[in-house]
Amino acid sequence: DELVVKQEDSGSSQNLTSQSNAGDVLPPFDSVCNSDSGNKSTKCSVCGKTFSSNFKMRKHYRIHTGEKPYSCKICRKAFRESKYLSVHMRTHTGEKPYSCETCGKSFSQNSHLSSHKRTHTGEKPHPCSTCGRRFAEASALRNHMLTHTGEKPFSCHICGKILRYSSSLSAHMKIHTGEKPFVCKTCGKCFSHNSSLISHMRIHTGEKSYQCTTCGRCFSHSTTLLRHTRSHTGERPYSCATCGKCFNSSSHLSVHMTTHTREKLYSCTMCSKRFSHGSNLVRHMRTHTGERPEVEIILEDGGAPAAQS
Numbered sequence: 001d002e003l004v005v006k007q008e009d010s011g012s013s014q015n016l017t018s019q020s021n022a023g024d025v026l027p028p029f030d031s032v033c034n035s036d037s038g039n040k041s042t043k044c045s046v047c048g049k050t051f052s053s054n055f056k057m058r059k060h061y062r063i064h065t066g067e068k069p070y071s072c073k074i075c076r077k078a079f080r081e082s083k084y085l086s087v088h089m090r091t092h093t094g095e096k097p098y099s100c101e102t103c104g105k106s107f108s109q110n111s112h113l114s115s116h117k118r119t120h121t122g123e124k125p126h127p128c129s130t131c132g133r134r135f136a137e138a139s140a141l142r143n144h145m146l147t148h149t150g151e152k153p154f155s156c157h158i159c160g161k162i163l164r165y166s167s168s169l170s171a172h173m174k175i176h177t178g179e180k181p182f183v184c185k186t187c188g189k190c191f192s193h194n195s196s197l198i199s200h201m202r203i204h205t206g207e208k209s210y211q212c213t214t215c216g217r218c219f220s221h222s223t224t225l226l227r228h229t230r231s232h233t234g235e236r237p238y239s240c241a242t243c244g245k246c247f248n249s250s251s252h253l254s255v256h257m258t259t260h261t262r263e264k265l266y267s268c269t270m271c272s273k274r275f276s277h278g279s280n281l282v283r284h285m286r287t288h289t290g291e292r293p294e295v296e297i298i299l300e301d302g303g304a305p306a307a308q309s
Contacts, residue, residue, distance in 0.1 A: 092182075102120050184201065207220060
């Protein structure tokens, strides 16, 4: 059977959320393992769930204790079971044994391939009971439901920031740790997330797999395509709460907000002088080099306005 790895289920120890109360100290496994000699079943005294063997019961009990004895030697991420670690190792080795028969794209897990196939079929079997929006995956629907409830159940223990998704917490924690375990084999640049490395690799390969169905223009990233399609539709979903001006991307709104906050997002790499606008930084850079360098700002939401020169 194909293994599905979920962050909530098998994430690193820094995201640990035990099903028991934080103040509880659970007894050793042997003291909660109640065997029924009649049917050879094993019952968990914490939640009452029954298992056919002590081996299965022991794996289950780690849900309550939070124990994750299998650790990745490369990035130190820990897992409850060895099979989760085996799947995780593919993020480092790049192994992708499952291929799509339609487009040839490869995946590290068969479940990811199954999800990908829905991009070809258009199947979205999971509807939102609140707004009717449909999703290809149940996990995507669960995440979407949080936008209706406003719930943000994940909190950073270092700075107290609250986040909606466990994956967002994992990404946020690397701001504090500075961890960048994913290395580009071509240029040696390091990244906090495998997805960032994959995105970076397109600089070297020149791959542009996202095509606009209106004009045929191709892009390296789906987010860039999304912003581009708004140039056809005229959609500007991001509005400034101060002046009401609308933008087609959150990154453009963030840059606009500096006109109200006077924040200076652009920094000179030579003297650290800061500027509110990229064009001012470009002019300033000429005092150092006399050249016209390309300038790009990377915002907190991961977006980036067009490079300026």
